Amino acid sequence: MRFRDIIKKLGPGWLVRDVITMPDGSNVEVDSRLFRAVMTWWDVRATRLKLGLYAALPGLAPADALSYIGNRLGIERGPEEPRASYEYRLQRGIDDKRVAGNAWALLEQIRGYCTPHAVRVRIVNEHGHWYTIDRDGTRSRYRNSTWDWDGASARAELFGTRIPWSRFWVLIYPTTGSPKEPWDRDGTWGNGELWGDNLETETWGSTASPADVLAIQRIIQRWKPAASRCVSAIIVFDDAAFDPADTSPPLADGTWKNCGRYGVVAGRKTVARSVDAIYWRASSGVDPA
Amino acid sequence: MAAETLLKSLIASLPKEKIYQKFVDVMSALGVDTESWQPGDPTRSTLAAIASREAEWENFDTGFPVMIKGMLLGLSSGSWLTVLLEKNFNVFRDPATYATCTLRVTNNGSEDFGTVDAGDLTTANSNVDGEPNFTNDDAFALGPNDIVDIDITASQAGTASNSQVGEIDTIVGTPFPNVTVTNITAALANDEESDAQATARGQVKNESTSPNGPKGAYEYFAKTPSPENGTALEHGVRAALGLLGEEEPDVEGAKETLSNLVAAKPSTNVTRVRVIPESDFGDAIVFLAGASGALTTDDRDAAEERLETWANPFVINLVVINADNKSIAVTYELWVYDTINLTTSEIEDVVEDYLQAQIKERPIAGDILPGDTTGAIFFDWIKAQIIEAVAPHAFKCTVTAPSGDTALDLTIDTDTPENSSAEVAILGTITGTVHTVVRS
Numbered sequence: 166m167r168f169r170d171i172i173k174k175l176g177p178g179w180l181v182r183d184v185i186t187m188p189d190g191s192n193v194e195v196d197s198r199l200f201r202a203v204m205t206w207w208d209v210r211a212t213r214l215k216l217g218l219y220a221a222l223p224g225l226a227p228a229d230a231l232s233y234i235g236n237r238l239g240i241e242r243g244p245e246e247p248r249a250s251y252e253y254r255l256q257r258g259i260d261d262k263r264v265a266g267n268a269w270a271l272l273e274q275i276r277g278y279c280t281p282h283a284v285r286v287r288i289v290n291e292h293g294h295w296y297t298i299d300r301d302g303t304r305s306r307y308r309n310s311t312w313d314w315d316g317a318s319a320r321a322e323l324f325g326t327r328i329p330w331s332r333f334w335v336l337i338y339p340t341t342g343s344p345k346e347p348w349d350r351d352g353t354w355g356n357g358e359l360w361g362d363n364l365e366t367e368t369w370g371s372t373a374s375p376a377d378v379l380a381i382q383r384i385i386q387r388w389k390p391a392a393s394r395c396v397s398a399i400i401v402f403d404d405a406a407f408d409p410a411d412t413s414p415p416l417a418d419g420t421w422k423n424c425g426r427y428g429v430v431a432g433r434k435t436v437a438r439s440v441d442a443i444y445w446r447a448s449s450g451v452d453p454a
Numbered sequence: 455m456a457a458e459t460l461l462k463s464l465i466a467s468l469p470k471e472k473i474y475q476k477f478v479d480v481m482s483a484l485g486v487d488t489e490s491w492q493p494g495d496p497t498r499s500t501l502a503a504i505a506s507r508e509a510e511w512e513n514f515d516t517g518f519p520v521m522i523k524g525m526l527l528g529l530s531s532g533s534w535l536t537v538l539l540e541k542n543f544n545v546f547r548d549p550a551t552y553a554t555c556t557l558r559v560t561n562n563g564s565e566d567f568g569t570v571d572a573g574d575l576t577t578a579n580s581n582v583d584g585e586p587n588f589t590n591d592d593a594f595a596l597g598p599n600d601i602v603d604i605d606i607t608a609s610q611a612g613t614a615s616n617s618q619v620g621e622i623d624t625i626v627g628t629p630f631p632n633v634t635v636t637n638i639t640a641a642l643a644n645d646e647e648s649d650a651q652a653t654a655r656g657q658v659k660n661e662s663t664s665p666n667g668p669k670g671a672y673e674y675f676a677k678t679p680s681p682e683n684g685t686a687l688e689h690g691v692r693a694a695l696g697l698l699g700e701e702e703p704d705v706e707g708a709k710e711t712l713s714n715l716v717a718a719k720p721s722t723n724v725t726r727v728r729v730i731p732e733s734d735f736g737d738a739i740v741f742l743a744g745a746s747g748a749l750t751t752d753d754r755d756a757a758e759e760r761l762e763t764w765a766n767p768f769v770i771n772l773v774v775i776n777a778d779n780k781s782i783a784v785t786y787e788l789w790v791y792d793t794i795n796l797t798t799s800e801i802e803d804v805v806e807d808y809l810q811a812q813i814k815e816r817p818i819a820g821d822i823l824p825g826d827t828t829g830a831i832f833f834d835w836i837k838a839q840i841i842e843a844v845a846p847h848a849f850k851c852t853v854t855a856p857s858g859d860t861a862l863d864l865t866i867d868t869d870t871p872e873n874s875s876a877e878v879a880i881l882g883t884i885t886g887t888v889h890t891v892v893r894s
Contacts, residue, residue: 217522266666329734
């Protein structure tokens with residue numbers, strides 16, 4: 166019941182009723198307009214309180230409240246992610262947090278950020294174990310591939326230093342159409358763009374914005390185990406690239422620490438890593454706070 | 455479809471003039487000739503009075519907006535935040551704690567004082583004016599030429615009673631001739647957890663439910679008492695309810711049981727945590743500090759125990775490191791309008807208290823700029839705090855010490871993580887010169 170509807174019950178007729186003279190000269194009895202003005206205000210306030218309570222509930226909360234709920238749960242919203250998708254992820258946020266630190270949880274957050282684009286996401290760890298969520302959501306694992314980023318494990322075993330066993334890499338495959346979504350290749354050498362151009366909106370090598378790169382970094386930081394390091398987020402533009410079952414390049418072969426390397430062509434530096442992808446630093450190393 | 459009512463409009467405040475205008479608008483729409491109202495008109499006066507009362511409910515800090523903000527972590531504050539954290543997150547705001555330490559009592563004379571009852575020896579930090587004092591927890595005997603180590607506790611909760619070793623050196627109240635005292639351990643306490651600290655703990659609560667070692671789990675359990683304490687609390691409440699449920703309810707007994715529970719409410723004394731979020735070698739390096747800087751060994755050890763129990767997968771090399779204090783002396787000159795209505799000495803106290811409160815919130819290793827690997831307490835931040843302490847009355851401030859940004863150490867030793875180190879900022883001597891200026 167609205168406050169406006171209870172005016173009649175507030176007291177005797179002389180208090181809660183007004184008599185209005187109509188244009189035709191007839192008198193009509195209506196609710197007190199004074200009370201009605203106040204009660205209308207109270208109805209507005211009651212609605213406001215109800216909506217205020219909804220503001221904490223994903224699915225009922227207004228659009229600008231979702232970021233507060235997301236911040237509480239540490240769930241990033243993608244720039245193109247539909248509201249319904251984000252609300253769904255917020256609703257299941259507590260369940261997702263219970264598995265924070267495992268591969269699937271991290272990959273699902275990246276998929277969510279890239280929504281509505283169906284991306285394939287992968288993690289490969291130092292041991293060569295792969296976790297894949299395909300575009301249709303199918304999960305699969307592959308063990309003991311020959312993945313060797315920079316030969317550090319082999320060198321560590323050879324020279325008796327610590328083995329960097331807790332490293333991993335994240336791979337994101339944009340859609341296969343043209344242009345690829347959410348990011349495609351962008352820029353070619355000599356096309357006129359200069360280093361430092363459009364720093365706020367563009368990055369080198371892809372259409373991703375700096376905000377996209379930072380968001381992916383934050384997701385990785387927040388959803389990975391603390392005692393691990395994501396060496397690189399690899400954006401792969403060829404669906405056939407980085408097949409876990411490959412036993413030789415283009416899978417990492419121990420020479421990928423730097424983009425370029427010597428020793429392949431005498432006297433020249435050559436590209437070390439697969440050119441089917443670009444490579445983002447996965448974190449800034451230390452949190453701002 | 456009606457436009458969505460956004461949160462920003464739900465938490466907006468309306469002044470009484472706007473509420474009054476809404477009343478008038480409704481009455482106009484109902485056919486009332488509001489244009490003809492004169493000052494003193496009964497209807498107009500009634501609406502103005504109601505609008506005035508309703509405006510109190512619209513206050514941004516105390517009215518309906520607070521209730522709505524109170525539901526959302528990040529906007530919630532004060533007692534609403536306390537309730538939100540308790541009911542939605544099962545997170546309890548840390549209360550202020552009482553500083554305790556060991557006091558060495560030396561009787562340099564031949565007088566036999568016999569048994570000194572609990573609370574009969576009152577001592578103080580001579581660097582602090584007035585309260586808080588410290589009293590002995592238990593009775594002890596003090597004979598001629600005796601040297602006795604006793605436990606003492608501050609009379610007030612909070613960091614105002616914090617004293618470094620040797621600073622509690624004065625006997626106040628009942629005199630003990632030829633007796634000297636000195637604290638041989640530091641007395642460290644915490645203030646009640648601030649809104650910012652409590653909010654941060656709420657934000658990582660959900661991560662604490664994962665057994666996979668996400669960063670937030672380390673942050674949460676470093677600062678939060680073991681969940682076993684929650685079980686103890688539940689048992690205590692049940693015991694109290696049991697006393698009330700007896701044939702002859704023991705109200706006093708129940709009250710005492712609950713009172714003891716409140717008094718025993720655990721606190722970790724850990725208010726600042728920096729988890730190094732990256733490791734090639736499976737190391738989880740966690741730096742800790744409290745409101746006063748470095749923790750006591752007991753508090754650090756207790757935190758390590760909690761992390762091993764509740765956050766750390768056992769194959770991970772957990773390294774818990776107490777932060778080192780970095781003292782920052784501040785010398786400033788401040789110009790304030792006389793509208794502040796305080797003496798220069800009182801203004802200096804306000805600034806000092808505010809700086810002390812704010813420095814306790816700075817993270818271990820300071821604020822780190824994106825892309826940097828070490829941080830600092832920034833000169834601009836210090837200057838801003840001094841002005842903010844007496845806002846809106848201050849209009850000029852110069853700071854001569856520190857002379858620039860104060861870098862704080864953050865060294866990660868990847869080969870031997872136990873040798874990693876980080877500094878946490880504490881305030882050194884604060885020297886202020888305040889000028890009050892008549893506002894024209």
